[in-house]
Amino acid sequence: MTKSSDTKNESSCSSCPSQQKGRRSAAAAVQDQLIKSTLDNIRFKLFVMSGKGGVGKSSIAVNLAAALSLKGYRVGLLDVDIHGPSVPHLLGLTGTLESKRGSLVSPIQYSERLFVVSMESILKDPDQAVLWRGPMKTAAIRQFIADVDWGSLDFLVVDSPPGTGDEPMTVLKTIPEALSIVVTTPQEISLADVRKAINFLQYAHANILGIVENMSGLICPHCTGRIELFKTGGGKALAEKYGLEFLGAIPLDPAAVVAGDLGKPVVMLDEDTPAKQALLDLADSVIRTSENSLEATAGKLKKEDQ
Ligand SMILES: Nc1ncnc2c1ncn2[C@@H]1O[C@H](COP(=O)(O)OP(=O)(O)OP(=O)(O)O)[C@@H](O)[C@H]1O
16 A cells, blocks of 8 residues: 555544544543542532522622632632623623633632632633534533632532523533522512422432522612512422422612622622621521531441441
């Protein structure tokens, strides 16, 4: 065989589907290893999700991460919403992170113990991502988790788009030990959606940490009295029905809207407000239930060893 026909054969072999498949699975194995070493350095992974949009999921994720960092923990906040990332807006972050080929991306340090990465801060052209479909989104999220150098963290809080689509499923498959926090509001429609979200988590064999009821009652901007706009307590009833932990109720507080516009989490404002207190309490219940879930897992492992 002549040299030129050898080269021709090699190049036709390299484009052969079986060779391509081999290369893809080798690359996926390398990525799996990177994901594992990233996750091994993080004690608790919290996945904040909701059945429908606009219930305040991102606000809860941002404030929970900030509250945990204020309580002395080292916290990462990862926003995997490709189409409508809210985290940069809620934290007043602008600009893109430099991602060099073959090297890890360092998160943005928002405060002493809070580190942030958003899809928006990685994408050079966020408008292009609107065209992405399932497999591209899955690949981007996996790469996103693999390529960030968080160092060692006590908590990683992941904010995903609402609903039960590709993004939440990819997060749950990539981080199977994640503890899911379901955010809902008191309105019936949202509670119907949250039932779907719980069914989805159960189908995905996810660990559910508990339920948060956001926009639970309105704090009057004039007298700071509490007004029950909708029937409250639905989140708690739902948690009881499913045998889940009720993590807390956060009121609809004008301070939260102001904080959003200021690009600062409510819990980091100087002023004490009902939402700030409720969010700090939420962080306490998350710490307690996360520790309990770890003990329960350790207990289970011990039993299996015996
Ligand atoms: N407890 C609250 N009190 C007052 N305003 C709130 C509260 N929670 C959230 N908001 C406001 O509601 C709006 C929607 O919140 P957010 O973006 O967190 O919702 P989301 O569920 O993440 O939405 P999306 O589904 O679009 O990602 C924001 O303007 C936010 O400031």
